[in-house]
Amino acid sequence: MSVRMTRRDFLRGTILAVGTVAAAEFLQACKPAAQPTSAPTAPPKAEPTKGPAAGGEIIVWMSDDWSGQADKFAAYTKYAEECATETGVKTTYKPVDWTTLGQQQPIIMSSDKYVVDILDLGVTDVFNYGRQGKLVALDDLLPSDMLQKWLQGPLNTGKVGGKLYGLCVWPSWMIGFYNKELYEKAGLDPSKGPATLGEMEEHIIKLQAITKQAYLDTWTDWHWTRVFHQLVFAKDGNYWQGGTADNPDEIKWTFTTPQCKEALQWMRHMYQDKLLSPDSVNLSQQDIADRFALGDVGLTFNWEGFAAILEKPDVSKVIGKVGAFGFPGDKPGKAVAQSGFEYMCIPTSAKNPKGAAAWMTCINKPEIIKARALSQYYNPVYTDMYNDPEIQKKLFYWNVIKEIESRTLPQNFYPKAGEVSSYLQGKIQEVVMGTGDIDAVLEDLQKFAEEKSK
Incomplete structure (x- = not known):
């Protein structure tokens, strides 16, 4: 019997409440689009993230638990390194097991001392720390065109008082x-x-x-x-x-x-x-x-x-x-x-919020998200990807997700x-x-x- 806390055990207190509006937005976003008459095109590439927001150094704490798949975790580490190069942000990517993350997260968030620039949180954490002013609002740091393409239901669950404090990077049920x-x-x-x-x-x-x-x-x-x-x-x-x-x-x-x-x-x-x-x-x-x-x-x-x-x-x-x-x-x-959604957040104690946002933008660009969907059954965060024939074939359970999403436990x-x-x-x-x-x-x-x- 395993006694190690898994990523979903850590999220035991983070059950998502997708409100009526958010659920409707999500379902509307997932309705099939008209089928193309020609072969599907590759997912659009993200705009380069290197620029005024890039540079400097950041420390990232994210889960090391990819549902027991060490090879998938290794792939994500490679993406993290590539994004450090692309953005010009020197990145210390620290994979943390969920037991340690669960123990350290309250300490990190209750202190004003710098520890990390990006931290993995659950929905109630985003809600509580957002209300307490412990998280940086992401609205003006992340590209607006990227957020417009995001699944709006999960995206809205990272908002507190109309501001985005957590970017939902793993919508899961x-x-x-x-x-x-x-x-x-x-x-x-x-x-x-x-x-x-x-x-x-x-x-x-x-x-x-x-x-x-x-x-x-x-x-x-x-x-x-x-x-x-x-x-x-x-x-x-x-x-x-x-x-x-x-x-x-x-x-x-x-x-x-x-x-x-x-x-x-x-x-x-x-x-x-x-x-x-x-x-x-x-x-x-x-x-x-x-x-x-x-x-x-x-x-x-x-x-x-x-x-x-x-x-x-x-x-x-x-x-x-x-x-x-x-x-x-x-x-x-x-x-x-x-549900058990997972969010990337920037604590107010972070030293480099702009660099963190640039790295977040890169690690969540369409080509990486699609690759993760096809290799590790990762639910894409972009609306249009659910009309992608390759993803539809791979995620054999997606029709079930569409059925139950509007009846997610509050x-x-x-x-x-x-x-x-x-x-x-x-x-x-x-x-x-x-x-x-x-x-x-x-x-x-x-x-x-x-x-x-x-």
Whole structure:
């Protein structure tokens, strides 16, 4: 079992809330354009970044975890070096594991002393540090034409008070994967995954006839609350109202709702009746991605970036055999998703904001973004790339992303939401393991949350 914090574990508190407007903008941006009558052209090259903003030195702290793919990390390091040369900005690129980054980030951001010029943050970090005046606004530092081509939904999540404080460089969602070969052996249609929770249970039961790992999911750490929240939201509910980015200090907790009760009942049923693999409560998301690649798991949920492991030659036994679907609700069309966006930010303690912005512009230019999409299942940040035939073929799960993006789990920006979430995690485990009465647990959660809101 892996105990190392992965990039997505670090983002456990950074669940994206794509507002109604942002979601609409994103979906509009992803609508297919008219098909060209001639062969598609190569993605446009970015304008040279060397100029008044370039020069000097910068220190960059970014994640070293590319979903367990050392070769992809090496490629990114090469891009970083090339951009240092192109911009004329001497760059110390420091790959930092997420455990260290998680420990050092609060120290860096609470101090006025210089440590880095670019730091990797999550959405709630961008929100909190942006409000505190700890981040440099990027609006006037990054090229406006580049920002206009960006996916507007994810881009807008990096804004606080109308200013851009974090550039979303990795839009990512947790989706379902299923093994088409096992589906066919189980007598299921390999062309589509489950569209409802009822269908999902039916599929699992049929898969159990041919494999011991019919349904393997990550039910550890923060994922307990992730599964609970997905279930509640897929039933058109939530366990709070308010706590928005525009008004984070006002909140109403709603744990004692039918949707919350049904969510806990479903989780207990799946575990107690052995529809969920027992290994799910012990394995990390990295472990489960590796296990799915062995070919004996029917269906699972994971970050779409782990598709790179599932399609990795000489390692995976499911190459070309993987389908995708969204976490389903009670009815078709109710699928939802957890998100884990990642942002490049410039702390106000940075020595060279202009040089940092020049390097950020270069490392995110279209040719690099496309190369990463084709080599490591990296979701492009440019709107027009989703009409690129090569990318559409490579990102086999993209239609699922378009389906669930507008039903991304909302983020709770209330200052004490983290304390409530931690308490919720323990209470969910009590119920699932059979030691807690569901009604009593929900009443207790409601009381605890309300006390934290006084």
